[in-house]
Amino acid sequence: MNIPFIKMHGAGNDYIFVDCFENVVEQPEKLAVKISDRHFGVGSDGLVLILPSKIADCKMRIFNSDGSEAKMCGNAIRCVGKYFFENITDKKNIIKIETLSGIKTLELFANAKNNHIISEVKVDMGKADFTAKNIPMLCDTDTYINSPLKIDDEEYKITAVSIGNPHCVVFCENIDAIPLETLGTKFEHHPIFPDRVNTEFVQIIDNQEIKMCVWECGSGETMACGTGACASVAAAIKNNLLSFDTEICVKLKGGELNITCRPDYQIFMCGNAVEICRGIFAG
DSSP states (O other), rough: OOEEEEEEEEEEEEEEEEEEEOOOOSSSSHHHHHHHHHHSSOOEEEEEEEEEEESSSSEEEEEETTTTEEOHHHHHHHHHHHHHHHHSSSSSSEEEEEEEEEEEEEEEEETEEEEEEEEEEEEEEEEBBGGGTOOOOOOOBOOSSSSSEEEEEEEEEEEESSSEEEEEEEEEOOGGGGOHHHHHHHHOOOTTOTTOOHHHHHHETTTTEEEEEEEHHHHHHHEEOOHHHHHHHHHHHTTSSSSSSOOOEEEEEEEEEEEEETTTOOEEEEEEEEEEEEEEEEO
């Protein structure tokens, strides 16, 4: 079966998108594994289906490169907004997208030279939730803020938070020294996180800028993670390292995201959405 696709990225976090207003995808879990392979497929961090919705403008389903389904992806949803505006919608600049972690509202910003092309998207990501059982975590405390977690023989201070999906934030002096490939999978599969966890290693630069690297569930190291950037800023504020109502520039391997967190921990993310190519996958 030949499957038309479009490949896009947000801050280097790349996905294969399929317009399911026009196409039917059977067994998306298996397709995600095949199409995401960077040697034998198209190559991506995962597969995203753009579907009709009865409760929003459209619906997003996202599958990691290992075939597991994710609840939410901040970088992918910006690209869905871009595609929807440019190819499906009647050019509305405010749209709502249904996800497994709820309906997200997006504000779309057109390219300065072409108002038919979306270059940047702002997303209302909802509220950061530090409640341990909602992340979920298997622990005896209501929250897990700057608390110890043992990996092998070393103890790390972590802050756990949900942004519609689970995150574990670790603050460190130099993220470039982190052995992410070795350490990331050990955090991901730690028994304290029954549904696995995304892990962010964060270095505070100043009160308006941080650096972050990320290990994502089902995908491994990625160039960026939108929900991870939101989780990192929320965790930094919770640990009195950053302030509310301040636009924080999160520097990632694939680019930058701008995150603002309100005093009620409502988070807004703004970043790019870029089309890479279109094609037909001979699946």
